[in-house]
Amino acid sequence: MKKMMQGVLAYGVGFIFLAMLFFSGVLALLLRFTAMEYQTLNQIALIAGITILAAGGLLSAYKTEQKGWLSGGLxxxxxxxxxxxxxxxxxxxWISLPQLSYFGGLLIAAWLGGMIGVNLPRSSQKR
Structure with missing residues (x-):
């Protein structure tokens, strides 16, 4: 259980926060220095959020090496x-109905990422 929580908190959630912080800076720069519309940036942010959550779930499940659905979901x-x-x-x-569906999509993305991450091949280190 300790290994799972370490994988979830340190690798999964930590990666998500760092990636979201980096990507929000990129989106702020795009909004400031390009003629891109807010609606286009909103769609890019949606796709990036889902991708980042899936990658965070994948990373946490890869590091825990067990129960990918649980580590990705957590x-x-x-x-x-x-x-x-x-x-x-x-x-x-409080959260609105569109936000609730967005958060549900993020949960599903992390959950699926966890199921993929636990099944990724491991590098074998034979000495």
């Missing part, structure tokens, strides 16, 4: 729960 759940918590605390609003 990774997605922890990230989504933190997003909801931040919104409730800092914006003082």
């Amino acid at each position: 990774t997605g759940f922890i990230f989504v729960a933190m997003m909801v918590l931040f919104q409730v605390i800092f914006e003082n609003t």
Whole structure:
């Protein structure tokens, strides 16, 4: 259980936060220095979010080497729960129905990424 939580928190959620931070900076630069419309950037952000959550679930399951559905699901759940918590605390609003479907898509992406990640081949290190 310790290995799973380490994989989920350190590798999965940590990767997601770093990747989201980096990608939000890239989107801010695109919004500032290009003539791209907000709607286009919104669609890019949606695709990037789903991809990043799937990669985070994949990484956490790859590192835990067991129960990919659980480690990917936990990774997605922890990230989504933190997003909801931040919104409730800092914006003082509850989640809307479109946000609920977006968060559900993020959970499914992390869950599927975990199922893929646990089945990736391992590098064999024979000495």
